[in-house]
Amino acid sequence: MDTRQQLINTGHYLISNHLAWGTSGNISARIDKNRMAITASGTNMANLSMEDFVEFEIETGETKGKRKASKETPMHLGIYREREDVSAILHSSPFYTTLFACSNEPIFSELFIETMYYLENIAYVEYFHPGSQELADAVTKQAPNANIIMMRNHGVVVFDDSVSEAQMRLETLEMACRMILKAKESGVQLRKIPEKTVKSFLEDAFYKPRKRLVGKSSN
Template sequence: MGRREETAAELRAAGKFMMDTGLAWGNAGNISARLDDSSFLITATGTFLGELGEGDFAECVLDGREPVAAGPKPSKEVPMHQAVYDLRPDVGAVLHASPFYSTLFACADIPLPSGLFVETMYYLEHVERVRYAHPGSLDLGEAVREKAKQANVLLLEHHGVLVYDTSIKEARMALQTLEMACRMVIESGSAGVRLKELPDPVRQDFLERSGYRPRRRWDR
């Protein structure tokens, strides 16, 4: 199995996981993964993430919107995926979706704490907001480009979320952690439960010494 086939298989599994766990719905959302230094594979326009087939992907190059070969039309959200891959050579996968609780945060002005539990410290150290721009527009691509180096999780205002990481697996875990954290904040508020964050020194010590991976150095 070649690189393209392996990547497509991983993306199909990720799409099904997202649909099965409520991280995606309908035909909303699009996902991609880097193939090499100059190209990436992205879901085709109008695809259903829970039932991706072998022909539901388009290969795109980083220096243009057009696919590298004839075939399915790539998602119109190529500009924001492209912006991330262009600025972040460490990123291997980009997931765009509209999970209920995360999208609620994207449509509201609610702070998202990162010090709730281990996974939020690990995956949600920095979460940035991206100003609204129409889906698929070059303007949205530029808005993402403005924030791509500052975080691995972006709340797209009045749209959804964009999560990216070194691999499809890591990006998927970050997306699931984001949705869990957003759900905890909303449901605890409704239940009158006051969440308590770990102190900042504890969070910093965890990020420096946890041993999961070297701490990211954000461009802020």
């Protein structure tokens, strides 16, 4: 399937499942090793079309097309430059995830199968204005350390080796944040999976191959 069509499908899915809203957020994917496509500025993910993307050379930042790209393009470029294994990036502000981004509540992964796998590595960056070079630099610096970066008082950026896996990572994060909050509201004590069991699951359970963080320095 064409890269842009995958992103169109994902944009529609994010809106339909309350993982994005309006023109908030931006998504991108590698076309090949050296190029990426990212949503244009002001696009609504519920109504994406093939003309709503801007193509960039990842290393040089050179662009093709007449549309103005998302203001968060430097952040996306930084992640792709640092993480050669990353093929898709989703930046969004889902309700429960953003609630946690606006608080000091911890997000823990030792809850159930998907959280153990998809929420293993979460990093945080402080608030910087959207589209600023400061935000791009902060996210780029954390990219080698995690597959989820929580942006304080802003939202989240997740990335993975495919669009579908990035989507699953975002959806798992939102569900975990909702579960943690609902448990606190209801006075339910969540029972964490023991650390030894988590390690065994990630290394030996054969759910999926454990995803290692692969940066430029890994080669």
